[in-house]
Amino acid sequence: xxxxxxxxxxxxxxxxxxxxxxxxxxxxxxxxxxxxxxxxxxxxxxxxxxxxxxxxxxxxxxxxxxxxxxxxxxxxxxxxxxxxxxxxxxxxxxxxxxxxxxxxxxxxxxxxxxxxxxxxxxxxxxxxxxxxxxxxxxxxxxxxxxxxxxxxxxxxxxxxxxxxxxxxxxxxxxxxxxxxxxxxxxxxxxxxxxxxxxxxxxxxxxxxxxxxxxxxxxxxxxxxxxxxxxxxxxxxxxxxxxxxxxxxxxxxxxxxxxxxxxxxxxxxxxxxxxxxxxxxxxxxxxxxxxxxxxxxxxxxxxxxxxxxxxxxxxxxxxxxxxxxxxxxxxxxxxxxxxxxxxxxxxxxxxxxxxxxxxxxxxxxxxxxxxxxxxxxxxxxxxxxxxxxxxxxxxxxxxxxxxxxxxxxxxxxxxxxxxxxxxxxxxxxxxxxxxxxxxxxxxxxxxxxxxxxxxxxxxxxxxxxxxxxxxxxxxxxxxxxxxxxxxxxxxxxxxxxxxxxxxxxxxxxxxxxxxxxxxxxxxxxxxxxxxxxxxxxxxxxxxxxxxxxxxxxxxxxxxxxxxxxxxxxxxxxxxxxxxxxxxxxxxxxxxxxxxxxxxxxxxxxxxxx
Amino acid sequence: xxxxxxxxxxxxxxxxxxxxxxxxxxxxxxxxxxxxxxxxxxxxxxxxxxxxxxxxxxxxxxxxxxxxxxxxxxxxxxxxxxxxxxxxxxxxxxxxxxxxxxxxxxxxxxxxxxxx
Numbered sequence: 001x002x003x004x005x006x007x008x009x010x011x012x013x014x015x016x017x018x019x020x021x022x023x024x025x026x027x028x029x030x031x032x033x034x035x036x037x038x039x040x041x042x043x044x045x046x047x048x049x050x051x052x053x054x055x056x057x058x059x060x061x062x063x064x065x066x067x068x069x070x071x072x073x074x075x076x077x078x079x080x081x082x083x084x085x086x087x088x089x090x091x092x093x094x095x096x097x098x099x100x101x102x103x104x105x106x107x108x109x110x111x112x113x114x115x116x117x118x119x120x121x122x123x124x125x126x127x128x129x130x131x132x133x134x135x136x137x138x139x140x141x142x143x144x145x146x147x148x149x150x151x152x153x154x155x156x157x158x159x160x161x162x163x164x165x166x167x168x169x170x171x172x173x174x175x176x177x178x179x180x181x182x183x184x185x186x187x188x189x190x191x192x193x194x195x196x197x198x199x200x201x202x203x204x205x206x207x208x209x210x211x212x213x214x215x216x217x218x219x220x221x222x223x224x225x226x227x228x229x230x231x232x233x234x235x236x237x238x239x240x241x242x243x244x245x246x247x248x249x250x251x252x253x254x255x256x257x258x259x260x261x262x263x264x265x266x267x268x269x270x271x272x273x274x275x276x277x278x279x280x281x282x283x284x285x286x287x288x289x290x291x292x293x294x295x296x297x298x299x300x301x302x303x304x305x306x307x308x309x310x311x312x313x314x315x316x317x318x319x320x321x322x323x324x325x326x327x328x329x330x331x332x333x334x335x336x337x338x339x340x341x342x343x344x345x346x347x348x349x350x351x352x353x354x355x356x357x358x359x360x361x362x363x364x365x366x367x368x369x370x371x372x373x374x375x376x377x378x379x380x381x382x383x384x385x386x387x388x389x390x391x392x393x394x395x396x397x398x399x400x401x402x403x404x405x406x407x408x409x410x411x412x413x414x415x416x417x418x419x420x421x422x423x424x425x426x427x428x429x430x431x432x433x434x435x436x437x438x439x440x441x442x443x444x445x446x447x448x449x450x451x452x453x454x455x456x457x458x459x460x461x462x463x464x465x466x467x468x469x470x471x472x473x474x475x476x477x478x479x480x481x482x483x484x485x486x487x488x489x490x491x492x493x494x495x496x497x498x499x500x501x502x503x504x505x506x507x508x509x510x511x512x513x514x515x516x517x518x519x520x521x522x523x524x525x526x527x528x529x530x531x532x533x534x535x536x537x538x539x540x541x542x543x544x545x546x547x548x549x550x551x552x553x554x555x556x557x558x559x560x561x562x563x564x565x566x567x568x569x570x571x572x573x574x575x576x577x578x579x580x581x582x583x584x585x586x587x588x589x590x591x592x593x594x595x596x597x598x599x600x601x602x603x604x605x606x607x608x
Numbered sequence: 609x610x611x612x613x614x615x616x617x618x619x620x621x622x623x624x625x626x627x628x629x630x631x632x633x634x635x636x637x638x639x640x641x642x643x644x645x646x647x648x649x650x651x652x653x654x655x656x657x658x659x660x661x662x663x664x665x666x667x668x669x670x671x672x673x674x675x676x677x678x679x680x681x682x683x684x685x686x687x688x689x690x691x692x693x694x695x696x697x698x699x700x701x702x703x704x705x706x707x708x709x710x711x712x713x714x715x716x717x718x719x720x721x722x723x724x
Contacts (some may be wrong), residue, residue, distance in 0.1 A: 308636075310712075323702040340714075350685050353661040371656055401659055404688035412708060414687060485621065528691045531708045534641050535700035566695060 001117040005022060007107040007218065010224040010332055013231030014106075021237040021243050031264030036256035043254040052253035056246050065327040068576060070157050076149065079142025081242075082194035087135045093119070093128065095126040095581045110227075112184040113200070114220055117193045133199035135456050136186075139179050147176065149403075156333055157276040160286065161278035162297050164238070165305070171237035174230035180227055185219035188212040207533055238301075244271035245328060258331055261413070262338040269330050273300045279322035279332065288544040289314065289537045296332040311532055313340055316531035317541075318411060320493035325521050340413030351415050351424060354403055363395040366434045369449075370441030371404055374563040378560055379440055382584035383461060388589050390473040395432060407447035422452055438464045440559045440580065442490035443528070449495065460491060462501040462560045463581050469507065469575070474587040481509035482584075484554040486568070488561035501560050501579050512552045524559075526567035542567050550574070627675035631713060635672070638709050644699045645669055653695030657686045663691055672710055677691055681714040682721050 017593035030292065032040065043049070056063045061082045067074025088109070095109035096102050098116050108115055112132075145156070153161040158328050183200065190196025191212035204212070234240060248268045270453030275297050285291040294315040302308045316336055323332045365555030367387070373379050387394055429437065437458045439445040445460045459467070467476045483505050491497050498518045505511055513606050516522050546568055550557060557576045568576045636642050647666050648681040663686040671680050684707060693703040 182650075353686065355660060371688075371692050372695075375692055375695055376652065402656070403660075404656055404690040406688075408689040408691060414689070417685070417688075526695075528689075529703070531702070531705040532638075533704055534639075 002105055002257045004114070004217075004220070006221045006224045007111060008224075008358060009221075009228035010107060010110060011599065013228035017231040024235065024240075025243075025247060027380075028264040028271075032251075032256065033259060033261065033263045033265075035259070036251070036263060037266055039255040039257075040251065048253045048255070049250070055249050056414075059249060060242070060245055063327070063583070066276075069325075069327065069335070072145065072156050073149075073158070076142050076145040076156070079138045080146065081141035083135055083142060087132065087139065089166065090128065090135065094132065097124065097128070102357060111220060111224075113189045113195060116195065118195070129195065129197040129273050130423055133197040133201075135180065136183060136284065137199055140183065143176060143179055158277060158281065159278065160280045161292045164275070165301065167233055167237040168275070171230055171233040171239050174226050174233065175239070177226045178223070178230060178294075180191065180241075181219060181223040185216070185223045188216040188219055192216065192256070196240075199603075201233050217561045233448075237274070238275040240271045241274040241328070242270050245274075248272045248328075253526040258334055258338075260338065262335075262341070266335055266338055268594070270304050271333060273297065273304075273330060274328065275301060275469075276327065278325050278327060278367070282325035284317065284319065284321065284525075284541050284545070285315070285537075291533070291537070293413050294389055294428050294532075296326070296330075296336075299336060300330075300332070303335075308339065314412075314530065315532035316530055317489075317523045317525070317527040319523035319527060321456060321520075321523070326491055338414070340411070342413045343416055344414065344416040346416060348416060349430060350420050351403065354424060355401060356545060360434050361391060363434075365392060365394040366429060366437045367394050368397045368437060368439050368563070369402070370398070370439060370444040371402075372566070373397075373440040374398075374402075376562040376565055379565070379578045379580050382578070383440060384472065384582040385584040386465065386468070386580060389442040389589070390590050392468075392473075394438075395434070397428065397432075405441075405444040405447040406451065407443050407466070408528050410451060412531065422447075426452060426454065427516055429456070440562065440578075442488045442494065442522060443563070446490045446494050460497060460500075460560065462491075462499065462504060465580065466479040466500040466504050468494055469504065471492075471508045474583075475483070475509050476514050476583065477586045477588050478507065478584065479509050482512055482554045483509045483558050484512050484514055484552065485517075485579075486524070486557060486559040486564055487518060488559060488564050489521070489523050489527070490493055491560055492521055494519060501558075504579060504583060505558055509556070509580060512554055514549055514551070524561075524564040524567035526563045528563070542571060546571050556582065617641065622676065627679075629673070629675055631675065631677075632673045634713065635679055635706065639702050639705045641699075641701045642669070642706050645701050646699055648698060650696045650698060654692045654696045656688055656690050656692060661686060665707070669703075669706060677714060681711070683712050684714065688714065689713075696718050711713070 019115075058144070061078070062331070063074050063077040063081065066077050087325060089410050091109040091112060095104055095112050098104075098112070099108060149156045153159070183203065186196060186200040187203035188207060189212075190200040191207040191209065194201065196204050209217075216598070230239075235243070246264075251265060251268060256265055277297055279296040280292070283295045286295060294312050299308070299312055299316070301501060302312055313336065316333075318333050318336065320333050323330070332469075367378050367383060369383070403424060404421055405425065406418040409418035409421065431466060435456050437447060437448060437454070437456055438461055439458065440461050442460060445458065447546070448454065448458045465474075469476065484503055485502055487493075487498060502511055522545040523541065524545055525538040550572060553574070557572055557574060558579055560579045562578065563566070565576055565578050632642075634649055643664075649666055651665040652658050655663065655665065663683065663685075667696070668680060671677070687707050689704060689708065691693045694701075697703055
């Protein structure tokens with residue numbers, strides 16, 4: 001039997017790792033909610049599992065997503081992950097080939113060179129030896145990049161690297177030592193029995209026979225011990241993402257979705273964070289306001305180690321830029337919202353003081369301006385204008401005595417209160433018998449779409465205006481204006497509406513692209529989700545965003561959110577307008593030449 | 609005694625030496641701008657909840673500052689956290705964060721215990 005005492009740390013570490021991982025996975029899987037469990041059961045034996053294996057190969061081993069974002073960083077991850085994976089697989093095949101059976105001792109593949117002491121002299125063994133050396137070289141090149149990244153992160157295109165906790169540092173040190181120790185140990189064996197290929201053999205030639213004899217066993221002991229340290233620290237460090245991400249990919253492919261409540265899926269997501277720190281560079285709090293301890297990576301880390309505090313949970317604009325940047329595709333904003341949930345008395349009614357309006361209006365179309373739009377009355381006037389130009393009958397739901405949509409409450413974790421508001425609004429809407437609900441505020445829009453269960457069509461006013469234009473109900477004047485469109489977070493990243501506003505604006509003027517647009521668009525700083533930062537910090541964020549948006553000095557900075565408009569209005573010398581205001585100004589009025597003249601003068605005044 | 613339909617009203621004295629102002633100090637650590645409030649009432653004028661009832665941010669803030677916590681938690685429950693007050697405030701007070709933190713402090717609210 002191929003045995004030496006130095007295999008004990010490795011075997012012990014590997015079995016401990018296996019036990020801890022199985023225990024953790026079982027715990028999280030049992031915490032999945034009913035819907036998620038149903039999907040897992042239904043799709044377990046289906047084509048989706050094969051698709052998941054494919055995805056695991058591409059994301060967990062090749063790291064395609066990171067590769068796309070940053071090739072050098074992608075290579076680093078790929079060489080370490082895929083290189084190590086191949087080392088294990090090829091090593092296993094080599095060992096099986098050598099032993100002549102598939103069921104050889106499990107440690108034989110890991111310490112193969114030590115046990116297979118015969119000189120490799122036929123081509124298959126030579127081939128294996130060469131491949132293993134090549135793979136080790138690839139892994140070592142990745143390791144070199146990792147060390148460079150740790151010392152000087154800017155070389156690899158990362159402005160700010162993550163600060164790590166003690167578990168991570170132990171695991172990281174062990175991981176860094178594994179491959180150099182393996183190289184040295186195998187080289188010393190190669191020096192003694194000449195079983196190495198170009199790399200191990202080459203380094204082995206540098207060792208004297210006496211020296212190799214002295215260091216061979218200690219090196220294997222060190223290699224095995226470092227493996228033990230890495231295996232035991234893995235489940236408690238960031239490297240837990242390696243096994244977690246595999247299960248997460250399967251769960252996602254099977255159709256499990258994260259809901260409003262914290263569930264087992266959230267556990268897998270939190271543990272799948274590799275703390276790469278890509279979200280730090282994406283965060284506006286980091287690059288505009290120099291707040292560097294609240295980003296998603298730290299939020300997730302603190303949650304995992306049960307150290308989450310109010311300040312970190314609440315200090316987030318919830319703009320979704322980190323979610324967009326995350327190479328693992330974690331729903332970071334949603335997890336933050338799940339964790340903000342407070343304990344409340346179930347079934348308590350908070351808003352009974354709101355008048356129960358006996359609405360007798362039976363309409364097809366409801367217009368819901370929203371709280372924020374009430375503070376930008378120009379948008380409401382513009383919408384009224386557009387409605388009358390299109391000859392549409394509508395009911396202005398919150399013209400007077402309207403109430404909030406409930407999303408601000410939800411974002412702060414007061415679920416019961418949010419539900420109370422939702423049921424109040426739902427009653428009003430269903431009573432009116434409407435078929436279409438138009439919102440002016442993307443915050444309300446997202447709430448109506450995702451948190452209400454209304455069976456009517458819901459539109460943001462930019463979509464509605466586009467529909468009116470397509471149906472030829474309104475016509476617009478064309479002008480020479482240069483327009484920059486700022487994507488509001490909730491409308492763009494929140495609900496994937498990028499095209500309709502641009503299509504409307506392109507009928508009026510020329511749209512100029514900016515550095516950060518669509519998925520990369522910036523937050524105006526006015527976000528309601530953050531209850532920690534003060535006005536001064538918000539203004540810093542706004543100024544930086546405005547500076548980037550108005551680099552080309554456009555005539556109009558257009559947006560589709562009353563909050564964004566409010567944030568930018570006083571800071572920009574040019575015009576800041578909501579898309580509805582612009583459309584209202586450029587309405588082409590038929591059979592009314594006098595009004596048309598006045599309109600043209602207005603347009604002229606904007607151009608000035 | 610003859611009932612005249614009138615009576616002498618009880619003395620309403622707030623003894624600031626005995627009042628619990630510690631809570632307001634705690635609040636100011638979380639929201640420093642709370643000290644800047646000049647009680648102008650812009651927040652109450654725009655408030656969505658004030659439109660329906662006599663909920664009043666100034667009042668809540670003053671009560672909290674003076675340590676009059678009786679019935680304050682129920683009063684704060686009327687707020688919808690919509691954030692209009694914060695946008696109109698001429699002194700840049702983060703009114704919304706003040707209400708949020710007052711609620712957390714008064715109700716001793718905490719995050720749901722999540723077992724990880």
